[in-house]
Amino acid sequence: MIIRDITAPNPGPFTLSGTRTYLLGESTVIDPGPAIDSHIEAIRAAMPALRTILLTHRHEDHAPAAVALKHATGARILAPLGVLDDATVDQRIAGGESLLIEGEALQVIATPGHTSEHVCFLTSAGDLFTGDTVLGVGTTTIFPPDGSMRDYIDSLRVLLTHQPTRIFPGHGPTRGDAHAVIEQYIAHRLEREQQVLDSLAAGATSAAAIRERIYPHLDPRLRGAAEIQIDAHLDKLRNEGCVVEHGGEYRVIRK
Numbered sequence: 001m002i003i004r005d006i007t008a009p010n011p012g013p014f015t016l017s018g019t020r021t022y023l024l025g026e027s028t029v030i031d032p033g034p035a036i037d038s039h040i041e042a043i044r045a046a047m048p049a050l051r052t053i054l055l056t057h058r059h060e061d062h063a064p065a066a067v068a069l070k071h072a073t074g075a076r077i078l079a080p081l082g083v084l085d086d087a088t089v090d091q092r093i094a095g096g097e098s099l100l101i102e103g104e105a106l107q108v109i110a111t112p113g114h115t116s117e118h119v120c121f122l123t124s125a126g127d128l129f130t131g132d133t134v135l136g137v138g139t140t141t142i143f144p145p146d147g148s149m150r151d152y153i154d155s156l157r158v159l160l161t162h163q164p165t166r167i168f169p170g171h172g173p174t175r176g177d178a179h180a181v182i183e184q185y186i187a188h189r190l191e192r193e194q195q196v197l198d199s200l201a202a203g204a205t206s207a208a209a210i211r212e213r214i215y216p217h218l219d220p221r222l223r224g225a226a227e228i229q230i231d232a233h234l235d236k237l238r239n240e241g242c243v244v245e246h247g248g249e250y251r252v253i254r255k
């Protein structure tokens, strides 16, 4: 299957160089991206025979262009529940399906964590379209309560079992070392979790205090997001009975 891509003009601290929209063969798009006219036009020009739009998750930098593309071309939209509205989406997917795309099987894999409904797509050649579950560089964001660190780490482990070869992420460069990237992602989160526990043991009791310890020189624009990631770890640790929270203060009860 020939894979092309177009990067949307929405660069930023979370979107990196912009959302990568993937064009599979001659008629399928994965994550058409934000509703930016020039990007929608670029997709239409690159894929005049568009028939199918696949969405990984509901975020504004991935899904909204699907609506304009469907309107303009009549393409069908396949997306998990929670992405766009039921009147717009032609088929709901949840993971476990095998879709026939461009004459080849494309597997849908449920990967909750970044968002609860997130799915990834895997070709029979091992090319994995990861949306925001795995990025080409850096790490993704987990925003509780919809995002879940526990689900996220489980989803990464599920992706490993599918033995992907290449990663085509929603942001950042394509990676040819899929297995190593996913293993690094898991190791990174577990290491961060240990840092959260160590910070609590050292006397930090809030996400802000833990953030100061773990990321002392962080770009101020990213501080809020970093604290939310720490909250996501704290949620996981609390669910696992390692940490308790009382009056907004966290404490380790079991390592």
Ligand SMILES: [Zn+2]
Residues within 6 Å of the ligand: 057, 059, 062, 114, 132
């Ligand atoms: Zn996202």
